[in-house]
Amino acid sequence: MKKVIPLLILVLLVLSACSSNSSNQPAKSSGGAPSSPSASASSPASPEASQKSGTITYQSESGPVEVPADPKRVVVLSSYTGNVMSLGVPLVGVDSWSKMNPEFQDKLKDAQEVSDENLEKIIELDPDLIIGLSNIKNIDKLKEIAPTVTYTYGKVDYLTQHLEIGKLLNKEKEAQAWVDDFKQRAQQAGEEIKAKIGENATVSVIENFDKQLYVFGDNWGRGTEILYREMKLKMPQKVKDMALKDGYYALSLEVLPEYAGDYLIFSKNGDADNSFQKTDTYKNIPAVKNNHVYEADAKAFYFNDPLTLEYQLAFFKKHFLG
Incomplete structure (x- = not known):
């Protein structure tokens, strides 16, 4: 079931996520958001x-x-x-x-x-x-x-x-200068991360919003563009099947273990109900048991603009390589 919130992501990042429209879908990210199938860019401005x-x-x-x-x-x-x-x-x-x-x-x-x-x-x-x-x-x-x-x-x-x-x-x-530099730095960090966690290690990105859990594809902010597009880290097959097309997928706690990778990035809303983290279902997820859950502030993680992408890249380098 898809829910819709005001836009952001973010996203924020929301098939109307950063605008003032009300809904209860995860925030749409910005360009990123990230962000989905590419189309032709607009023509350059007239100089x-x-x-x-x-x-x-x-x-x-x-x-x-x-x-x-x-x-x-x-x-x-x-x-x-x-x-x-x-x-x-x-x-x-x-x-x-x-x-x-x-x-x-x-x-x-x-x-x-x-x-x-x-x-x-x-x-x-x-x-x-x-x-x-x-x-x-x-x-x-x-x-x-x-x-x-x-x-x-x-x-x-x-x-x-x-x-x-x-x-x-x-x-x-x-x-253009920022894009070229960022791609090089993100891809280099990806090589270092894969060397540490293994080429076949999988990563999932989840978020809680309005009493609903979501898992994300590769174009909805929350660092997904960096992890999957630039770093080329692997996405669990269930995530690929259900979240790649639309960018996100709403799921229940009961099936979360099926979508959890070897590593979990948790875009966490501190003011939401996070009691699911106290359940046996969550505690028994291998990534949780192995201390491979990295929690980020959802409000800072929604989008895929350069400032947010820099923040996300530093977050991933700190937690995967620190």
């Missing part, structure tokens, strides 16, 4: 316009959009906060999922929490660019406030998504 009028033309999913060549007051309504921050572009408004991310809080202390339904607050922020997922509400009204660009989650993979944000913000070179 000449920036010198003439202070704008560039970005080829979005829905057609060309004239956007600032050097945006100074960006509002992100879902998923892409970390992408924008990593490129050094100022944010004046972000979604609630970004605001609750403990890794983002200091960087976002001056940004206001906004939603796609609170148009008056967005107007007050006087944005020069608005970014969000394609399923946010009031897109036509938002376009009247500022140039608005939306993305369909999973239309391109998580690293291509960052390159698209780079094009939009007129920082494609910076985005």
